[in-house]
Amino acid sequence: xxxxxxxxxxxxxxxxxxxxxxxxxxxxxxxxxxxxxxxxxxxxxxxxxxxxxxxxxxxxxxxxxxxxxxxxxxxxxxxxxxxxxxxxxxxxxxxxxxxxxxxxxxxxxxxxxxxxxxxxxxxxxxxxxxxxxxxxxxxxxxxxxxxxxxxxxxxxxxxxxxxxxxxxxxxxxxxxxxxxxxxxxxxxxxxxxxxxxxxxxxxxxxxxxxxxxxxxxxxxxxxxxxxxxxxxxxxxxxxxxxxxxxxxxxxxxxxxxxxxxxxxxxxxxxxxxxxxxxxxxxxxxxxxxxxxxxxxxxxxxxxxxxxxxxxxxxxxxxxxxxxxxxxxx
Ligand SMILES: Cc1cc2nc3c(=O)[nH]c(=O)nc-3n(C[C@H](O)[C@H](O)[C@H](O)COP(=O)(O)OP(=O)(O)OC[C@H]3O[C@@H](n4cnc5c(N)ncnc54)[C@H](O)[C@@H]3O)c2cc1C
Numbered sequence: 001x002x003x004x005x006x007x008x009x010x011x012x013x014x015x016x017x018x019x020x021x022x023x024x025x026x027x028x029x030x031x032x033x034x035x036x037x038x039x040x041x042x043x044x045x046x047x048x049x050x051x052x053x054x055x056x057x058x059x060x061x062x063x064x065x066x067x068x069x070x071x072x073x074x075x076x077x078x079x080x081x082x083x084x085x086x087x088x089x090x091x092x093x094x095x096x097x098x099x100x101x102x103x104x105x106x107x108x109x110x111x112x113x114x115x116x117x118x119x120x121x122x123x124x125x126x127x128x129x130x131x132x133x134x135x136x137x138x139x140x141x142x143x144x145x146x147x148x149x150x151x152x153x154x155x156x157x158x159x160x161x162x163x164x165x166x167x168x169x170x171x172x173x174x175x176x177x178x179x180x181x182x183x184x185x186x187x188x189x190x191x192x193x194x195x196x197x198x199x200x201x202x203x204x205x206x207x208x209x210x211x212x213x214x215x216x217x218x219x220x221x222x223x224x225x226x227x228x229x230x231x232x233x234x235x236x237x238x239x240x241x242x243x244x245x246x247x248x249x250x251x252x253x254x255x256x257x258x259x260x261x262x263x264x265x266x267x268x269x270x271x272x273x274x275x276x277x278x279x280x281x282x283x284x285x286x287x288x289x290x291x292x293x294x295x296x297x298x299x300x301x302x303x304x305x306x307x308x309x310x311x312x313x314x315x316x317x318x319x320x321x322x323x324x325x326x327x328x329x
Contacts, residue, residue, distance in 0.1 A: 061098040072187045075204050084162025117212040121161025141221035145176040161207045170231040175250035179237035181213040217241040220310040233294045236306035240314045253291045270315030279308035
Protein backbone atom coordinates (compact mmCIF):
# COMPACT_ATOMS: atom_id res chain seq x y z
CA UNK A 1 0.00 0.00 0.00
CA UNK A 2 1.21 3.54 -0.83
CA UNK A 3 1.23 6.11 1.95
CA UNK A 4 -1.18 8.94 1.08
CA UNK A 5 -1.10 12.79 1.42
CA UNK A 6 2.64 13.33 1.83
CA UNK A 7 5.04 15.17 -0.57
CA UNK A 8 8.05 12.94 -1.28
CA UNK A 9 11.07 13.43 -3.55
CA UNK A 10 12.29 10.64 -5.79
CA UNK A 11 14.71 8.74 -3.56
CA UNK A 12 18.14 10.35 -3.93
CA UNK A 13 19.99 7.09 -4.35
CA UNK A 14 18.16 6.28 -7.59
CA UNK A 15 20.46 8.84 -9.22
CA UNK A 16 23.48 6.65 -8.40
CA UNK A 17 22.33 3.83 -10.61
CA UNK A 18 20.25 0.69 -10.30
CA UNK A 19 22.52 -1.35 -8.02
CA UNK A 20 22.76 1.30 -5.30
CA UNK A 21 19.11 2.10 -5.77
CA UNK A 22 18.22 -1.55 -5.19
CA UNK A 23 20.33 -1.59 -2.03
CA UNK A 24 18.36 1.28 -0.51
CA UNK A 25 15.01 0.49 -2.00
CA UNK A 26 13.56 -1.28 1.06
CA UNK A 27 11.53 1.84 1.80
CA UNK A 28 9.07 0.97 4.55
CA UNK A 29 6.68 3.60 3.23
CA UNK A 30 6.81 3.49 -0.57
CA UNK A 31 5.32 6.47 -2.37
CA UNK A 32 3.44 6.06 -5.65
CA UNK A 33 5.40 7.33 -8.73
CA UNK A 34 2.64 9.89 -9.42
CA UNK A 35 3.26 11.54 -6.06
CA UNK A 36 7.03 11.71 -6.35
CA UNK A 37 8.61 15.07 -7.24
CA UNK A 38 11.64 15.02 -9.58
CA UNK A 39 15.02 15.70 -7.97
CA UNK A 40 15.88 19.43 -8.39
CA UNK A 41 18.25 20.18 -11.29
CA UNK A 42 21.09 21.55 -9.14
CA UNK A 43 21.03 18.48 -6.96
CA UNK A 44 21.09 16.22 -10.02
CA UNK A 45 24.10 18.13 -11.41
CA UNK A 46 25.91 17.73 -8.09
CA UNK A 47 25.25 14.02 -8.08
CA UNK A 48 26.48 13.70 -11.66
CA UNK A 49 29.72 15.45 -10.66
CA UNK A 50 30.23 13.03 -7.77
CA UNK A 51 29.68 10.11 -10.16
CA UNK A 52 32.26 11.55 -12.56
CA UNK A 53 34.80 11.92 -9.75
CA UNK A 54 34.33 8.36 -8.60
CA UNK A 55 34.31 6.69 -12.01
CA UNK A 56 37.07 4.17 -11.77
CA UNK A 57 38.77 1.44 -13.68
CA UNK A 58 39.34 -1.59 -11.51
CA UNK A 59 42.12 -4.07 -12.28
CA UNK A 60 42.22 -7.48 -10.66
CA UNK A 61 45.59 -8.84 -11.78
CA UNK A 62 48.83 -7.51 -13.26
CA UNK A 63 51.12 -9.55 -15.51
CA UNK A 64 54.50 -8.39 -16.78
CA UNK A 65 54.68 -10.40 -20.01
CA UNK A 66 57.80 -12.48 -20.53
CA UNK A 67 57.22 -12.93 -24.25
CA UNK A 68 54.95 -11.58 -26.96
CA UNK A 69 53.40 -15.04 -27.30
CA UNK A 70 52.36 -14.95 -23.63
CA UNK A 71 51.03 -11.39 -23.98
CA UNK A 72 49.04 -12.34 -27.08
CA UNK A 73 47.57 -15.41 -25.42
CA UNK A 74 46.50 -13.43 -22.36
CA UNK A 75 45.04 -10.71 -24.56
CA UNK A 76 42.63 -13.18 -26.17
CA UNK A 77 40.46 -13.08 -23.06
CA UNK A 78 37.94 -10.30 -23.54
CA UNK A 79 38.28 -8.89 -20.04
CA UNK A 80 42.10 -8.58 -20.25
CA UNK A 81 43.88 -5.50 -21.63
CA UNK A 82 47.33 -4.57 -22.87
CA UNK A 83 48.65 -1.44 -21.16
CA UNK A 84 50.70 1.31 -22.73
CA UNK A 85 51.14 4.44 -20.62
CA UNK A 86 47.67 3.85 -19.09
CA UNK A 87 46.69 7.45 -19.79
CA UNK A 88 43.69 6.72 -21.95
CA UNK A 89 42.86 3.41 -20.34
CA UNK A 90 42.57 4.94 -16.88
CA UNK A 91 39.86 7.31 -18.09
CA UNK A 92 37.63 4.33 -18.88
CA UNK A 93 35.23 2.60 -16.51
CA UNK A 94 34.79 -1.07 -15.93
CA UNK A 95 36.73 -4.03 -14.69
CA UNK A 96 39.87 -5.53 -16.19
CA UNK A 97 40.79 -9.08 -15.16
CA UNK A 98 44.48 -8.96 -16.06
CA UNK A 99 46.42 -5.97 -17.28
CA UNK A 100 49.28 -7.01 -19.57
CA UNK A 101 52.49 -5.00 -19.30
CA UNK A 102 54.85 -5.14 -22.31
CA UNK A 103 57.58 -3.05 -20.70
CA UNK A 104 59.93 -6.03 -20.18
CA UNK A 105 60.09 -6.95 -23.88
CA UNK A 106 62.64 -4.41 -25.09
CA UNK A 107 60.03 -2.58 -27.16
CA UNK A 108 60.87 0.92 -25.95
CA UNK A 109 63.57 1.77 -28.50
CA UNK A 110 63.82 3.66 -31.77
CA UNK A 111 66.21 1.95 -34.19
CA UNK A 112 67.38 3.90 -37.20
CA UNK A 113 68.67 1.90 -40.16
CA UNK A 114 69.71 3.10 -43.60
CA UNK A 115 66.26 2.39 -45.05
CA UNK A 116 63.83 2.73 -42.15
CA UNK A 117 63.04 3.66 -38.57
CA UNK A 118 61.77 0.88 -36.33
CA UNK A 119 59.89 2.20 -33.32
CA UNK A 120 58.91 -0.20 -30.51
CA UNK A 121 55.33 0.07 -29.23
CA UNK A 122 56.45 1.05 -25.71
CA UNK A 123 58.44 4.05 -26.98
CA UNK A 124 57.02 7.19 -25.42
CA UNK A 125 55.80 10.19 -27.39
CA UNK A 126 58.52 12.26 -25.71
CA UNK A 127 61.21 9.89 -27.02
CA UNK A 128 59.78 10.36 -30.53
CA UNK A 129 59.74 14.10 -30.06
CA UNK A 130 63.41 14.41 -29.10
CA UNK A 131 64.84 11.78 -31.47
CA UNK A 132 67.33 13.66 -33.70
CA UNK A 133 67.01 11.24 -36.65
CA UNK A 134 63.20 11.47 -36.78
CA UNK A 135 63.35 15.22 -36.26
CA UNK A 136 65.71 15.64 -39.21
CA UNK A 137 63.81 13.19 -41.43
CA UNK A 138 60.44 14.88 -40.85
CA UNK A 139 61.96 18.38 -40.95
CA UNK A 140 60.41 19.17 -37.56
CA UNK A 141 56.91 17.99 -38.54
CA UNK A 142 56.91 15.14 -36.00
CA UNK A 143 57.90 17.48 -33.17
CA UNK A 144 55.21 19.94 -34.26
CA UNK A 145 52.56 17.18 -34.17
CA UNK A 146 53.51 16.08 -30.65
CA UNK A 147 54.31 19.29 -28.85
CA UNK A 148 50.64 20.23 -28.33
CA UNK A 149 49.69 16.94 -26.65
CA UNK A 150 49.02 18.02 -23.05
CA UNK A 151 52.55 18.47 -21.64
CA UNK A 152 56.01 16.95 -21.34
CA UNK A 153 55.17 14.81 -18.27
CA UNK A 154 52.17 13.39 -20.15
CA UNK A 155 54.25 12.64 -23.25
CA UNK A 156 56.83 10.94 -21.03
CA UNK A 157 54.16 8.30 -20.33
CA UNK A 158 51.97 8.04 -23.44
CA UNK A 159 53.24 5.33 -25.79
CA UNK A 160 53.32 4.87 -29.56
CA UNK A 161 51.41 1.56 -29.23
CA UNK A 162 48.61 3.10 -27.16
CA UNK A 163 48.38 6.11 -29.46
CA UNK A 164 48.10 4.10 -32.69
CA UNK A 165 46.19 1.04 -31.51
CA UNK A 166 43.26 3.19 -30.33
CA UNK A 167 42.97 4.81 -33.82
CA UNK A 168 41.51 7.86 -32.10
CA UNK A 169 39.75 10.35 -34.36
CA UNK A 170 41.58 13.24 -32.71
CA UNK A 171 45.03 11.68 -33.04
CA UNK A 172 47.88 13.98 -34.06
CA UNK A 173 50.18 10.94 -34.04
CA UNK A 174 48.08 8.97 -36.53
CA UNK A 175 47.71 11.98 -38.85
CA UNK A 176 51.46 12.59 -39.01
CA UNK A 177 52.52 8.97 -39.56
CA UNK A 178 49.84 8.47 -42.24
CA UNK A 179 51.58 11.16 -44.28
CA UNK A 180 54.81 9.11 -44.22
CA UNK A 181 55.42 5.66 -45.68
CA UNK A 182 54.48 3.88 -42.43
CA UNK A 183 53.62 0.31 -41.46
CA UNK A 184 52.63 -1.39 -38.21
CA UNK A 185 53.86 -4.80 -37.18
CA UNK A 186 51.11 -6.79 -35.47
CA UNK A 187 51.95 -9.94 -33.54
CA UNK A 188 49.37 -12.07 -35.38
CA UNK A 189 48.55 -9.89 -38.37
CA UNK A 190 52.14 -9.28 -39.53
CA UNK A 191 53.26 -6.07 -41.20
CA UNK A 192 50.33 -3.96 -42.41
CA UNK A 193 50.43 -0.49 -44.04
CA UNK A 194 49.35 2.09 -41.48
CA UNK A 195 46.64 3.34 -43.83
CA UNK A 196 45.06 -0.12 -43.95
CA UNK A 197 45.48 -0.53 -40.17
CA UNK A 198 43.76 2.82 -39.55
CA UNK A 199 40.66 1.48 -41.31
CA UNK A 200 40.66 -1.87 -39.48
CA UNK A 201 38.44 -2.51 -36.46
CA UNK A 202 40.16 -2.88 -33.08
CA UNK A 203 40.77 -6.55 -32.24
CA UNK A 204 42.83 -8.54 -29.74
CA UNK A 205 46.11 -8.40 -31.64
CA UNK A 206 49.21 -6.69 -30.27
CA UNK A 207 50.91 -3.79 -31.99
CA UNK A 208 54.60 -4.65 -31.74
CA UNK A 209 56.27 -1.80 -33.59
CA UNK A 210 55.82 1.04 -36.05
CA UNK A 211 58.01 1.08 -39.15
CA UNK A 212 58.70 4.26 -41.13
CA UNK A 213 60.42 3.76 -44.48
CA UNK A 214 62.86 6.46 -45.45
CA UNK A 215 62.50 8.28 -48.78
CA UNK A 216 63.72 11.67 -49.89
CA UNK A 217 60.64 13.69 -48.99
CA UNK A 218 59.42 16.87 -47.34
CA UNK A 219 56.75 16.90 -44.62
CA UNK A 220 54.71 19.65 -42.99
CA UNK A 221 52.31 19.26 -40.06
CA UNK A 222 49.74 21.78 -38.89
CA UNK A 223 46.83 21.61 -36.47
CA UNK A 224 44.21 23.90 -35.04
CA UNK A 225 43.14 23.88 -31.39
CA UNK A 226 40.55 26.08 -29.75
CA UNK A 227 42.80 26.36 -26.72
CA UNK A 228 46.37 25.28 -26.10
CA UNK A 229 46.73 21.56 -25.14
CA UNK A 230 43.06 20.83 -25.96
CA UNK A 231 42.22 18.03 -28.40
CA UNK A 232 42.68 19.33 -31.95
CA UNK A 233 39.74 20.67 -33.95
CA UNK A 234 41.51 19.70 -37.16
CA UNK A 235 44.87 18.16 -38.03
CA UNK A 236 46.63 18.31 -41.38
CA UNK A 237 49.82 16.65 -42.63
CA UNK A 238 51.20 17.05 -46.15
CA UNK A 239 54.23 15.26 -47.50
CA UNK A 240 55.84 15.67 -50.89
CA UNK A 241 57.83 12.97 -52.60
CA UNK A 242 59.15 13.31 -56.15
CA UNK A 243 56.60 15.99 -56.97
CA UNK A 244 53.63 14.03 -55.56
CA UNK A 245 51.72 15.38 -52.58
CA UNK A 246 50.11 13.15 -49.96
CA UNK A 247 47.58 14.93 -47.76
CA UNK A 248 46.11 13.58 -44.52
CA UNK A 249 43.30 15.27 -42.62
CA UNK A 250 42.40 14.18 -39.09
CA UNK A 251 40.11 15.20 -36.22
CA UNK A 252 37.40 15.77 -38.85
CA UNK A 253 36.24 14.70 -36.10
CA UNK A 254 36.50 11.13 -37.46
CA UNK A 255 39.70 9.15 -37.91
CA UNK A 256 42.41 10.66 -40.06
CA UNK A 257 42.10 9.88 -43.78
CA UNK A 258 44.56 9.95 -46.63
CA UNK A 259 43.08 12.00 -49.46
CA UNK A 260 43.21 10.63 -53.02
CA UNK A 261 46.15 11.88 -55.04
CA UNK A 262 45.27 15.24 -56.62
CA UNK A 263 48.61 16.95 -57.08
CA UNK A 264 48.14 17.68 -60.81
CA UNK A 265 47.32 21.29 -59.88
CA UNK A 266 50.82 21.55 -58.38
CA UNK A 267 52.53 20.17 -61.50
CA UNK A 268 53.70 23.62 -62.58
CA UNK A 269 55.21 24.39 -59.20
CA UNK A 270 53.96 25.63 -55.87
CA UNK A 271 52.81 29.23 -55.66
CA UNK A 272 49.93 31.09 -53.98
CA UNK A 273 47.53 30.27 -56.82
CA UNK A 274 48.32 26.56 -57.19
CA UNK A 275 48.34 26.06 -53.40
CA UNK A 276 44.90 27.68 -53.19
CA UNK A 277 43.52 25.47 -56.00
CA UNK A 278 44.98 22.35 -54.37
CA UNK A 279 43.55 23.26 -50.94
CA UNK A 280 40.13 23.87 -52.47
CA UNK A 281 40.20 20.38 -54.01
CA UNK A 282 41.17 18.83 -50.70
CA UNK A 283 38.35 20.69 -48.98
CA UNK A 284 35.81 19.17 -51.38
CA UNK A 285 37.25 15.69 -50.95
CA UNK A 286 37.28 15.75 -47.12
CA UNK A 287 34.17 14.64 -45.26
CA UNK A 288 33.77 16.63 -42.03
CA UNK A 289 31.35 16.50 -39.11
CA UNK A 290 30.34 18.55 -36.09
CA UNK A 291 31.03 18.13 -32.40
CA UNK A 292 31.56 20.36 -29.36
CA UNK A 293 34.89 21.64 -30.82
CA UNK A 294 33.55 22.84 -34.15
CA UNK A 295 30.92 22.53 -36.84
CA UNK A 296 31.35 20.65 -40.10
CA UNK A 297 31.45 23.97 -42.01
CA UNK A 298 34.17 25.34 -39.72
CA UNK A 299 36.21 22.15 -40.14
CA UNK A 300 35.87 22.34 -43.94
CA UNK A 301 37.13 25.91 -43.80
CA UNK A 302 40.05 24.83 -41.58
CA UNK A 303 40.83 22.01 -44.01
CA UNK A 304 41.31 24.50 -46.83
CA UNK A 305 43.30 26.99 -44.76
CA UNK A 306 45.67 24.45 -43.17
CA UNK A 307 46.22 22.59 -46.46
CA UNK A 308 47.05 25.81 -48.30
CA UNK A 309 49.52 26.86 -45.59
CA UNK A 310 51.09 23.41 -45.48
CA UNK A 311 51.53 23.28 -49.27
CA UNK A 312 53.08 26.76 -49.28
CA UNK A 313 55.49 25.65 -46.54
CA UNK A 314 56.37 22.62 -48.69
CA UNK A 315 56.97 24.99 -51.59
CA UNK A 316 59.45 26.87 -49.42
CA UNK A 317 61.39 23.67 -48.80
CA UNK A 318 61.41 22.72 -52.46
CA UNK A 319 62.70 26.17 -53.44
CA UNK A 320 65.40 25.91 -50.77
CA UNK A 321 66.41 22.58 -52.26
CA UNK A 322 66.57 23.99 -55.79
CA UNK A 323 68.72 26.88 -54.54
CA UNK A 324 71.11 24.33 -53.04
CA UNK A 325 71.32 22.71 -56.48
CA UNK A 326 69.62 19.37 -55.85
CA UNK A 327 68.22 17.13 -53.18
CA UNK A 328 69.17 18.01 -49.64
CA UNK A 329 69.44 14.30 -48.75
C1 LIG B 1 43.55 14.06 -21.45
C2 LIG B 1 44.12 13.50 -22.72
C3 LIG B 1 44.41 14.38 -23.77
C4 LIG B 1 44.94 13.87 -24.97
N1 LIG B 1 45.20 14.75 -26.01
C5 LIG B 1 45.68 14.26 -27.17
C6 LIG B 1 45.94 15.13 -28.27
O1 LIG B 1 45.73 16.33 -28.23
N2 LIG B 1 46.43 14.57 -29.42
C7 LIG B 1 46.69 13.23 -29.53
O2 LIG B 1 47.12 12.78 -30.60
N3 LIG B 1 46.43 12.40 -28.51
C8 LIG B 1 45.94 12.87 -27.34
N4 LIG B 1 45.68 12.01 -26.31
C9 LIG B 1 45.95 10.57 -26.49
C10 LIG B 1 47.34 10.25 -25.92
O3 LIG B 1 48.33 10.92 -26.64
C11 LIG B 1 47.62 8.75 -26.04
O4 LIG B 1 47.47 8.37 -27.35
C12 LIG B 1 46.68 7.94 -25.21
O5 LIG B 1 46.77 8.37 -23.88
C13 LIG B 1 47.02 6.44 -25.30
O6 LIG B 1 48.36 6.20 -24.97
P1 LIG B 1 48.78 5.28 -23.74
O7 LIG B 1 50.21 4.88 -23.97
O8 LIG B 1 48.47 5.97 -22.47
O9 LIG B 1 47.86 3.99 -23.97
P2 LIG B 1 46.89 3.23 -22.94
O10 LIG B 1 45.91 4.19 -22.34
O11 LIG B 1 47.70 2.41 -22.02
O12 LIG B 1 46.17 2.26 -23.98
C14 LIG B 1 45.22 2.74 -24.91
C15 LIG B 1 44.57 1.54 -25.63
O13 LIG B 1 45.51 0.92 -26.49
C16 LIG B 1 45.70 -0.46 -26.12
N5 LIG B 1 47.12 -0.73 -26.30
C17 LIG B 1 48.16 -0.05 -25.78
N6 LIG B 1 49.32 -0.53 -26.26
C18 LIG B 1 49.00 -1.54 -27.09
C19 LIG B 1 49.75 -2.44 -27.91
N7 LIG B 1 51.09 -2.38 -27.97
N8 LIG B 1 49.09 -3.36 -28.64
C20 LIG B 1 47.74 -3.43 -28.59
N9 LIG B 1 46.97 -2.61 -27.85
C21 LIG B 1 47.59 -1.68 -27.12
C22 LIG B 1 45.22 -0.57 -24.68
O14 LIG B 1 44.75 -1.87 -24.38
C23 LIG B 1 44.09 0.46 -24.67
O15 LIG B 1 42.92 -0.10 -25.19
C24 LIG B 1 45.16 12.48 -25.11
C25 LIG B 1 44.87 11.60 -24.04
C26 LIG B 1 44.36 12.09 -22.87
C27 LIG B 1 44.05 11.13 -21.75
